[in-house]
Amino acid sequence: MAEKGVKLLGMWASPMVNRVEWALRLKGVEYEYVDEDLANKSADLLRHNPVTKKVPVLVHDGKPIAESTIIVEYIDEAWKGGYPIMPADPYERAQARFWARFAEEKCSSALYPIFTATGEPLRKAVHEAQQCLKTLETALEGKKFFGGDGVGYLDIVVGWYAHWLPIIEEISGASVVTSEELPLMKAWFDRILAVDAVKAALPDRDRLLAANKARREQLLAA
Ligand SMILES: N[C@@H](CCC(=O)N[C@@H](CS)C(=O)NCC(=O)O)C(=O)O
Structure with a gap:
């Protein structure tokens, strides 16, 4: 059975x-x-x-x-009857999927080099990540969340940036998401991290920081 x-x-x-x-x-x-x-x-x-x-x-x-x-x-x-994750409107659903794919294919891969770079390559990696996040940020204009008034599909797909990027910034010494460069994204970081369902399932910051610090040192030494 x-x-x-x-x-x-x-x-x-x-x-x-x-x-x-x-x-x-x-x-x-x-x-x-x-x-x-x-x-x-x-x-x-x-x-x-x-x-x-x-x-x-x-x-x-x-x-x-x-x-x-x-x-x-x-x-x-x-679980159709519960909290709606995908937009009800087919056009909005297509938009959410478009941005999710853009973020996954372009922005997420633009963030990884920041983790391992130093000096000029780090400066370049930060610039490229910021350009990508600026494009993604346009999907937040006039809204609290990518999903509108509440967390939706795209918030779930890119929500990890809010927890991981400050850790990557701390480890690399770079500033990526600042109020000057990416004001909507920065405000959204605070908003999504305050959502109960998100807060309840996030890896411990200190443990993640320590694991990633060790990983970066390993990669830089290689
Ligand atoms: N595109 C996959 C990626 C999943 C993925 O990369 N998982 C990693 C952990 S974050 C994994 O299982 N890695 C083990 C491996 O590659 O053998 C998804 O979104 O689910």
């Missing part, structure tokens, strides 16, 4: 896993969280996601779903 209930295979420091936790919490869905050791993946993870072998994987009544953005959309459809 298939196992019943909702299980999330995750990893404590994964922003992609946070997306799924936020969606489940916004919907009020009870779930079991299983933390994976990605250096020694469990048989459960390999069985449920044999294709990419990555977290997050959501297992709903025994059926696995992989890829964080797909899982978030699945949660919205499977």
Whole structure:
């Protein structure tokens, strides 16, 4: 008989896993969280996601779903009556998906080089990330959240920037999201981090800082 209930295979420091936790919490869905050791993946993870072998994987009544953005959309459809994550209007839904893809393909990849660069390459990486975030910020104009008055799909997809970027800034010594350069994004950082469902599922800042500091030193030494 298939196992019943909702299980999330995750990893404590994964922003992609946070997306799924936020969606489940916004919907009020009870779930079991299983933390994976990605250096020694469990048989459960390999069985449920044999294709990419990555977290997050959501297992709903025994059926696995992989890829964080797909899982978030699945949660919205499977628990339709609860908190609405995707916009009701088809055009707005298409816009949310467009910006999510833009952020994922352009902005997220523009943030990683800041983590490992120093000197002139760091200055260049910061400039490129800021240009990308400025474009993304236009989707926030006149709104509290990307989703409007409340957290929506795009907020969930890019919400990790609010927690991770200040940590990347602290480690690299760079300033990326400032009130001068990105005022709407900066205000949104504060707003999204104050949302209960988001606050309740964020990795501990000190632990994340220490892990990333060690990782940067390792990468710089290599
Ligand atoms: N596009 C995937 C990315 C997932 C991903 O990169 N997961 C990482 C943790 S953040 C992972 O499982 N890495 C283990 C591996 O690559 O073997 C998603 O959004 O779910």
